[in-house]
Amino acid sequence: MWTKDCRMWNAALAVLILLTSIYLGGCQSDKLPKASLTSSGTIKSAQPDIVSEEDDNSIPKTQDTQEAPKTESRPEPIAEPVPNQKVEAKPVIPLPEKSPLDTPIHPFYSLDGTPPSAPGLAMRKREFAAEPEKIAYLTFDDGPYPETTPHLLEILREEGVKATFFVLGRQAERYPELLKDEYVQGHGIGNHSYSHDYSSVYHSPETFLAEIKQAEEVIFKVIGIRPRMVRAPGGTQGHFNVNYYNTLDAEDYLVYDWNVSSGDAAAPLVLTEQLVKNIEAQVPGKTRVIILMHDSKSKTTTIEALPLIVHFLKEQGYSFGKITPKVAPILFPGGFNS
Ligand SMILES: [Zn+2]
DSSP: OHHHHHHHHHHHHHHHHHHHHHHHHHHHHHHHHHHHIIIIIOSSOHHHHHHHHHHHHHHHHHIIIIIHHHHHHTHHHHHTHHHHHHHHHHHHSSOOOOOOTTOOOBOOOOTTSOOOBOTTOOOOOOOOOOOOSSEEEEEEESOOOTTTHHHHHHHHHHHTOOEEEEEOHHHHHHOHHHHHHHHHTTOEEEEOOSSOOHHHHTSOHHHHHHHHHHHHHHHHHHHSOOOOEEOOTTOSTTTOOHHHHHHHHHTTOEEOOOSEEOOTTSSSSOOHHHHHHHHHHHSTTOSEEEEEEEOOTTOHHHHHHHHHHHHHHHHTTOEEOOOOTTSOOOOOGGGGOO
């Protein structure tokens, strides 16, 4: 009996243990799917969703912000400056559209950089630097020459003023050391064509440009710069039309005439006193003056007149500047009428 009972009890205990283990195992296996359900499939519990979204987003975001922006920002700074620097000259170069035929003629740059306007003209807007209230730009054309350039440079150094030399390519080729002296002493260097030969320079806008480029190569070889400032031989009056302006502007050149002339080209040799008188007669009433003089071997009275002209301008309260592309050009109106 006891054995029977014992067997029965054993069997009962075994069943109990089995049931208990099944129950417990079932609970555990229930818990896992339940937990996984709540975390992944839970619709009502916002927390996991937010977390998972945040996680989802934060991963891509950090990937975005760490990788994408990095991969974007890394190439950008590297890629941008290079193309931009290359393109920088090009976006400036694309020509403005030619002005319509009814465009009024306004042959002046405004100090805010607005270019002249005229029918068929296509000149870009510029940026000019602020200037003193009264400023004088001394300019010397046609050099360099050993007979005159060193004297002019010496006077300018003694007077402590800067000027601008619109040099001929032909002369710079002959006297590179003088061009170097001008440049090293801090004066402005402009381009006055290669030959100054009107038949070549004014044959067409294209030949004008070719003369400028030819001179530019000489200047570049000697002092390593390519001046953007051009002075037309004899000035633009009677030589330029809108096509010349368009051609030069398209190549990023600025053209400078003058509003005060020493008159030293009116004759082979003009008296010193006359040169000074000419300046004194034209300067009053002008706040900014671009003064025409010549650096040519026959122009000895210009050398004599220079200190007197500088003294006069100083007495009148003028500062002295050299011409750079940040200086607004003064242009004769004639070229905009044709
Ligand atoms: Zn000249």
